[in-house]
Amino acid sequence: MARRPTIIDVAQRAGVSKSTAARALTGAGEVNDATREKVRRAAEAVGYERNHLAVGMRSGRSGLFGLVIPDIANPFWAEVARGAQDRVAEQGASLLVFSSDWDHDREAIHLRALRQTHVEGAIINPVSDNVDDFGRFGVPSVLIGSSAERFPDIPSIGSDIAQAVRLGLDHLEAHGHRAPALILGPRSRLARARFLRTVHEHCLERDIDPATLPVEDADYTFEGGHAAMQRLMARQKVGHLTVFCANDMMALGALLAAREAGRDCPREVSILGFDGIPGGAFSWPGLTTIEKPAREMGRRAAQALFDQIDGRPQDGRTYLPCRLIERGSLADLRAHEPLRVAG
Amino acid sequence: MARRPTIIDVAQRAGVSKSTAARALTGAGEVNDATREKVRRAAEAVGYERNHLAVGMRSGRSGLFGLVIPDIANPFWAEVARGAQDRVAEQGASLLVFSSDWDHDREAIHLRALRQTHVEGAIINPVSDNVDDFGRFGVPSVLIGSSAERFPDIPSIGSDIAQAVRLGLDHLEAHGHRAPALILGPRSRLARARFLRTVHEHCLERDIDPATLPVEDADYTFEGGHAAMQRLMARQKVGHLTVFCANDMMALGALLAAREAGRDCPREVSILGFDGIPGGAFSWPGLTTIEKPAREMGRRAAQALFDQIDGRPQDGRTYLPCRLIERGSLADLRAHEPLRVAG
DNA sequence: TGCATTTCCGGTAACGTTCCCGGACTTGCC
DNA sequence: GGCAAGTCCGGGAACGTTACCGGAAATGCA
Numbered sequence: 001m002a003r004r005p006t007i008i009d010v011a012q013r014a015g016v017s018k019s020t021a022a023r024a025l026t027g028a029g030e031v032n033d034a035t036r037e038k039v040r041r042a043a044e045a046v047g048y049e050r051n052h053l054a055v056g057m058r059s060g061r062s063g064l065f066g067l068v069i070p071d072i073a074n075p076f077w078a079e080v081a082r083g084a085q086d087r088v089a090e091q092g093a094s095l096l097v098f099s100s101d102w103d104h105d106r107e108a109i110h111l112r113a114l115r116q117t118h119v120e121g122a123i124i125n126p127v128s129d130n131v132d133d134f135g136r137f138g139v140p141s142v143l144i145g146s147s148a149e150r151f152p153d154i155p156s157i158g159s160d161i162a163q164a165v166r167l168g169l170d171h172l173e174a175h176g177h178r179a180p181a182l183i184l185g186p187r188s189r190l191a192r193a194r195f196l197r198t199v200h201e202h203c204l205e206r207d208i209d210p211a212t213l214p215v216e217d218a219d220y221t222f223e224g225g226h227a228a229m230q231r232l233m234a235r236q237k238v239g240h241l242t243v244f245c246a247n248d249m250m251a252l253g254a255l256l257a258a259r260e261a262g263r264d265c266p267r268e269v270s271i272l273g274f275d276g277i278p279g280g281a282f283s284w285p286g287l288t289t290i291e292k293p294a295r296e297m298g299r300r301a302a303q304a305l306f307d308q309i310d311g312r313p314q315d316g317r318t319y320l321p322c323r324l325i326e327r328g329s330l331a332d333l334r335a336h337e338p339l340r341v342a343g
Numbered sequence: 344m345a346r347r348p349t350i351i352d353v354a355q356r357a358g359v360s361k362s363t364a365a366r367a368l369t370g371a372g373e374v375n376d377a378t379r380e381k382v383r384r385a386a387e388a389v390g391y392e393r394n395h396l397a398v399g400m401r402s403g404r405s406g407l408f409g410l411v412i413p414d415i416a417n418p419f420w421a422e423v424a425r426g427a428q429d430r431v432a433e434q435g436a437s438l439l440v441f442s443s444d445w446d447h448d449r450e451a452i453h454l455r456a457l458r459q460t461h462v463e464g465a466i467i468n469p470v471s472d473n474v475d476d477f478g479r480f481g482v483p484s485v486l487i488g489s490s491a492e493r494f495p496d497i498p499s500i501g502s503d504i505a506q507a508v509r510l511g512l513d514h515l516e517a518h519g520h521r522a523p524a525l526i527l528g529p530r531s532r533l534a535r536a537r538f539l540r541t542v543h544e545h546c547l548e549r550d551i552d553p554a555t556l557p558v559e560d561a562d563y564t565f566e567g568g569h570a571a572m573q574r575l576m577a578r579q580k581v582g583h584l585t586v587f588c589a590n591d592m593m594a595l596g597a598l599l600a601a602r603e604a605g606r607d608c609p610r611e612v613s614i615l616g617f618d619g620i621p622g623g624a625f626s627w628p629g630l631t632t633i634e635k636p637a638r639e640m641g642r643r644a645a646q647a648l649f650d651q652i653d654g655r656p657q658d659g660r661t662y663l664p665c666r667l668i669e670r671g672s673l674a675d676l677r678a679h680e681p682l683r684v685a686g
Numbered sequence: 687t688g689c690a691t692t693t694c695c696g697g698t699a700a701c702g703t704t705c706c707c708g709g710a711c712t713t714g715c716c
Numbered sequence: 717g718g719c720a721a722g723t724c725c726g727g728g729a730a731c732g733t734t735a736c737c738g739g740a741a742a743t744g745c746a
Contacts, residue, residue: 054702460738
């Protein structure tokens, strides 16, 4: 197995010094055109490819970037990864991907690996405070996802939950749903509070008492949504039941629960999801939901990283707008009940 | 921003030479226990972390591995990536992830990036013959997926399509489906031929003329499956229609087509998928399908890579078994029609 | 005590690249 | 023709690490 050719091989073949060869190949510095061409040919002939490790050591620019997300197999995060990867590849760099599984120790291990490989920057969905001193080591970083809000000092990208929730509520209202039930995530999550706050604001603007909205807590899983929906149906046995779920997995679980209970969606039950996971397109009826711009988030996070590295001005936190995907899980109640509830 | 501490800082603080410090930290070579401990403390004190770039340059072991797949945002490949990543992380190494989008040029670019970063090895789902000379540069590699079969010289991991198809056909037979219609992928794909061959073998063993099976070609997409199913229903307007689809996306498309045509699944139509994508769990009825061991494939590919690098004996190509996931898209025809078709 | 052996450590070179510096040669101008 | 400026190139150092070699000290044994 032949040794990989180095710049010295190129230089020898071209009959110049390695410095000249390097200059010719990097484009920087002054080199005679003829010489440059000669070196180019020599490089081509021996099949030279620059050793990024050596470049990284010498220049401090490894051409490597890191991405630490909870789980690359999760469709949302896979989309984020894809967006980040695309942007990084455009830059001619490469992306190291790690899954933390929402585990503090794993995250710490991955962050250490990132430092040791001397990545030029990292995109992180933080699970713990590990990231706090990560930046101290001089690794530029951009945070991503709602948990990033705990670190206001570090630039971050997230979806605009307030805008998204309003989008959903407006859509519900436009179709005659006035006070939807809510299936939310665990109380410990920041996203839950933000979701709920926006709902409250929306209600108050419409003279609805937020306390009248039925709320069930779940854990962001299919099973959790399924159980929460059963509780909801036990609470309201008659009339059209409208449910706004804080994520799609729970919405799909709720959909199944409704079907099992013999309550037709969208005739007797309306369900609105949140996330935009691909699986929502395959349910029956298709899940109407609010899509987070996952890929764009990844792309923008990478862009923010480059901005930071190149010293361009930074936004603290960027909220990307979500969009509504209309499928079939929402009834249009305006036809049957043009009701006017007195405020 | 403080300079990252190097081994020289550690050595100075411990009052030893950098060679000794290196020996103490790597564990290799003879060092007095007291000295080693002293160095350890010094390293701890200054917050030393080994520079992997430098190690890689000196030792040729970068601690980096590469993964080139068609699309990280595709749930199947995301699972593969997760499996590979887990195994690589266990080794204390890191994984570079690239998406080729089934594009030759992109693949070539990514392979070049892998060589330049001096990855220790690569896992590749080959789209073109680029990989052929990739190995010549001394980068150990393992291929993954069905397209790997074009390169018999390179070790590879795939799912056992023959076993999977038989699993499906046996399951169909056990539920009274004798001669299913087929929705297959494009004729250019190797996997299609393998799929079809196994079906033929299965038929011949049962005195069924394979030519009697209705076959429709599609393109592995939801829309493709939808259209293929419409053609199938046009061909067979009466009786129970059983369809075996070569992937889940097409199966879900077929399911929708059936519903749109007012043909109830599983009462009037039975659909069997192939892949095991998560979305299949959310359709109604849930998609009965054959699951490829995606994560295990990724993990095994990484393992095969390590075996190859460490000079352990290699299998040429490894086929991992698939398993059947029973949900609800298959009718049990044995009750209603205990029919005995004369062979 | 003297010699051989072991244990431990420091010096140096090397990995492949880029950057800086200075020298040689060419060009321009008076 | 002489000097200044410009152009182009080679030599050497440096990035941080590890491998190798040799020497000093400690130990073992007679």
